[in-house]
Amino acid sequence: MNKAHGFVMYGAEFSLYSGKLRSYLRKKGVEFTEIQPWLLTYKRFIVPRTGVRYIPVLQTPEDDVWQDTTVIIDHMEKRFPQPSVYPSTAKRRLAALILELFGDEWLLLPAMHYRWNYPEENQPFIYREFGQLLFPRIPAFMQRRLGKKLGDRFRDVVPRLGISRATIPALESWYEDLLGELNQHFRSHDFLLGAYPTIADFGFIGPFYAHLYRDPTPGKRMRESAPRVAAWVERMMSPQAVSDTPPVEAADEIPPTLMPVLRRFATEQLPVLADTARIVDEYAEGIGTDEVPRFIGMHRVKIAGVPAERLVLPYSLWMFQRPLDFWRSLEGEDRFRCTQLLEEIDAAGLFDIKCQHRLKRENNRLYLETSHPPASANSHLAKKPKAPP
Numbered sequence: 045m046n047k048a049h050g051f052v053m054y055g056a057e058f059s060l061y062s063g064k065l066r067s068y069l070r071k072k073g074v075e076f077t078e079i080q081p082w083l084l085t086y087k088r089f090i091v092p093r094t095g096v097r098y099i100p101v102l103q104t105p106e107d108d109v110w111q112d113t114t115v116i117i118d119h120m121e122k123r124f125p126q127p128s129v130y131p132s133t134a135k136r137r138l139a140a141l142i143l144e145l146f147g148d149e150w151l152l153l154p155a156m157h158y159r160w161n162y163p164e165e166n167q168p169f170i171y172r173e174f175g176q177l178l179f180p181r182i183p184a185f186m187q188r189r190l191g192k193k194l195g196d197r198f199r200d201v202v203p204r205l206g207i208s209r210a211t212i213p214a215l216e217s218w219y220e221d222l223l224g225e226l227n228q229h230f231r232s233h234d235f236l237l238g239a240y241p242t243i244a245d246f247g248f249i250g251p252f253y254a255h256l257y258r259d260p261t262p263g264k265r266m267r268e269s270a271p272r273v274a275a276w277v278e279r280m281m282s283p284q285a286v287s288d289t290p291p292v293e294a295a296d297e298i299p300p301t302l303m304p305v306l307r308r309f310a311t312e313q314l315p316v317l318a319d320t321a322r323i324v325d326e327y328a329e330g331i332g333t334d335e336v337p338r339f340i341g342m343h344r345v346k347i348a349g350v351p352a353e354r355l356v357l358p359y360s361l362w363m364f365q366r367p368l369d370f371w372r373s374l375e376g377e378d379r380f381r382c383t384q385l386l387e388e389i390d391a392a393g394l395f396d397i398k399c400q401h402r403l404k405r406e407n408n409r410l411y412l413e414t415s416h417p418p419a420s421a422n423s424h425l426a427k428k429p430k431a432p433p
């Protein structure tokens with residue numbers, strides 16, 4: 045048990061990335077308190093200390109305040125290295141990094157679709173949750189009204205992710221096939237890469253908990269058609285930590301039942317990442333400023349094989365740099381084995397994407413790596429610790 049008192053997580057049950065962090069802290073056995081941020085917590089603490097309006101946020105006992113689950117997990121891994129969530133062998137580690145990216149950034153599609161496109165069952169539930177979180181002290185009917193106002197901001201993003209009348213049938217059958225593959229996988233394995241959770245599981249649990257398990261419509265479907273996936277969600281969210289003893293890693297092998305899921309990354313997400321890299325490069329060469337915006341226009345992509353228009357998301361590219369950097373750092377036998385893996389999942393051609401302009405994350409914002417954030421970039425962060433309300 046990683047006993048260090050005083051970690052505080054600001055997060056919500058219905059928030060995708062909060063589920064990822066909560067699961068990580070529990071599996072690592074980190075003791076923490078969770079605070080549900082309401083309106084004033086955002087105003088007085090989250091925004092001044094992080095400069096952005098995202099959850100989850102983790103506050104350390106030393107009063108460092110971190111946002112972004114990937115960054116938080118990497119800080120925590122340095123502090124609590126055992127048992128590591130990063131496999132020590134090359135092929136498994138590459139697969140884990142790819143699957144974190146796939147879970148975080150691509151499984152957002154079914155998550156957002158099922159939450160927002162089944163209004164009768166889901167929306168009263170989710171509007172109430174938004175309202176209760178942000179305005180806990182007002183009457184229920186007002187909570188629902190204000191919760192709707194906030195929820196609709198998320199709902200309005202759905203079509204801009206490429207989820208439309210044209211893509212929905214293919215997206216649903218794609219997701220059902222994925223559920224089937226995972227259900228089959230969890231017949232023989234407790235977690236994605238085998239006997240213990242890795243960063244791959246934490247990438248997947250975000251969309252799979254808050255939206256696909258917990259929201260009424262997709263939750264019912266999952267429990268009925270893929271009960272082993274539902275059982276994995278419950279394992280991932282249970283308070284029980286994994287053992288302190290570092291797991292002895294098996295040979296550097298990927299469970300065969302996981303290969304279809306890795307192929308989905310290669311055929312679906314990878315071409316979108318390649319096009320994002322091209323657009324970020326154009327942006328950097330053109331009028332681009334040092335800070336890279338959250339969205340750079342729209343691009344034509346395919347979703348579940350169907351053409352769609354979608355927002356260009358530079359953050360996904362920042363996440364993609366992780367497996368890419370790891371892959372580029374490899375030599376000899378490790379490089380050979382990972383090349384084989386990429387070939388087996390049909391990713392070899394595209395994986396070595398040219399990212400002429402790398403992205404870096406500073407003060408919770410994205411910048412072109414060749415540039416320096418302006419001196420004023422820190423000025424949006426409060427220096428003095430403030431007590432959360």
Ligand SMILES: N[C@@H](CCC(=O)N[C@@H](CS)C(=O)NCC(=O)O)C(=O)O
Pocket residue numbers: 059060061062097098099100111112113114
């Ligand atoms: N990639 C970030 C994303 C955080 C994020 O997008 N959080 C959502 C809730 S799950 C949020 O706060 N969104 C507010 C918004 O988009 O304005 C992470 O891993 O923490």
